[in-house]
Amino acid sequence: MRTRSRGQRVRDLLLSTDPRRRTLVSMALLALALMVSSACVMLMIAAADSAVDAAAVQWWAAISVGGLAVMTAFIRSGETARLKDPSLTVPQMVWTITSGAVAYVLAGDARGVVPSVLAMILFFGTFGLNVAEVIGIGVYALLAFACAVAATTRFNAGPFGYLDAAYALMVLIVLGGCIALNLRIQRIRRRLREQREALAQALAINRELATRDDLTGLPNRRAMHDMIELERRRSLRSGRPLQLAELDIDHFKHINDTHGHATGDRALQAFAGVVRACVRDTDVLARWGGEEFVLLLSETSAEDARELLERVRLAVAALEMQHPSGPLRVTVSIGLAQHRPGDTVELTLERADQALYTAKSLGRNRIVTAPPGPRAGQGPGAARSARA
Known part of the structure; x- marks a missing residue:
């Protein structure tokens, strides 16, 4: 000195x-x-x-x-x-x-x-x-x-x-x-x-605009990345489980094409409101892009996470939006993955994405949990191509 x-x-x-x-x-x-x-x-x-x-x-x-x-x-x-x-x-x-x-x-x-x-x-x-x-x-x-x-x-x-x-x-x-x-x-x-x-x-x-989605008021992708990384470090220190879920509104493109983007925007807002009402205050829901959302569940076991997501799925299926042509209903497909020590956040999100792809391929309106190990030959690009 x-x-x-x-x-x-x-x-x-x-x-x-x-x-x-x-x-x-x-x-x-x-x-x-x-x-x-x-x-x-x-x-x-x-x-x-x-x-x-x-x-x-x-x-x-x-x-x-x-x-x-x-x-x-x-x-x-x-x-x-x-x-x-x-x-x-x-x-x-x-x-x-x-x-x-x-x-x-x-x-x-x-x-x-x-x-x-x-x-x-x-x-x-x-x-x-x-x-x-x-x-x-x-x-x-x-x-x-x-x-x-x-x-x-x-x-x-x-x-x-x-x-x-x-x-x-x-x-x-x-x-x-x-x-x-x-x-x-x-x-x-x-x-x-x-x-x-x-x-x-x-x-x-x-700063709020930079971290919030202006349509739904949810954290945007960049802000969610930071929160997930923070929770990953906390989970690593505490040893408590961390779950990531990807949620995708089924047939959302059909809503936009048939009823217009304004109706699609209202559907996104209604969906975000229903999901937030079902999850806990400690859970974080973010708009990932388009009709895709990510849910962060900290200190939550796989069984508890699946039970919570089932409530979300049922609440979304019960959602009824008024439209001049008649009530509109939507469903949601969900992929769930538990973060594993030593994995990156990107790898956990990819596993959730693959589980979401499986949920879509099995008929939609369901929850699929990612297996413990990675699935070879199946990437997020293929998963996104199956969503419509």
Whole structure:
């Protein structure tokens, strides 16, 4: 196994090895870095402007950075994973907005730098909020900075002049623009989410169409192959018997030729409904092609399978379909084969096919069980040629 580099070990120690937590910690560290940068700017202002209370700014910087550092450590510990907001986005934004409002009061004549910091805070926090939270944060920011603007004149012991009005107006513009942009981003996110859901639904429908016969609603040949292979492996592990039966509607071509393909389609649907009503929930019926069906009987002995198929045969023979020319009846021929350990699925299906051919040649409307061994010289091509 490849040894991790020192840089990788440091990153794992700082960000965690859990992918989800790494993302949350990375975003929290970005917010912390922005706060540290803002604190540095405020400290520079305090150092350059004697009118600014340097001690108050230092306390502000320590508290502002310390609060976000505590939240970042809490996220890194993993304790927030069970919370509804594991990234603590709302608490972080409330903290930074409050810090920004206080900085606006402390910065004196340099308070014009605060709106840009505020805009950056609101923008980066957008992606973790829903619409209601965006509106709530926006309203809180407006109230916080309204209080800050009101406190500025008293704190600085000076009249409210045009510069104060300009700064207040700039804060209002920044907040309004950020809220509008955030809401626009939320709408885009919602639309993208709806598009993803629609795409997932379309893919699910396509997968269903790829594995289902659209006429009867049964699994199609490809899906049935996969299910039979899965049951074969399960039977091999458990040692329990697995039976495969091929069912073919007798004289189906005559129905199509005499009454039309629409009547033939209704006959296929009625046949599928009758068979599904006779078999167990664990049994799988699939349309194999044309008027031919395959029935998968897992964990079923040959005697039980034959008894079940006899019920199917009698139910099909009793089926009566209404038609303008008079009631139509159909019968079914069935070939049954038990899967043998070591055989392929194709070989078992071929044995069932040969048994079906025998049922057809003996007069139809009957069940024939495949013998234990293969029948030489008799292939599925010959069986299909005898079906009409």
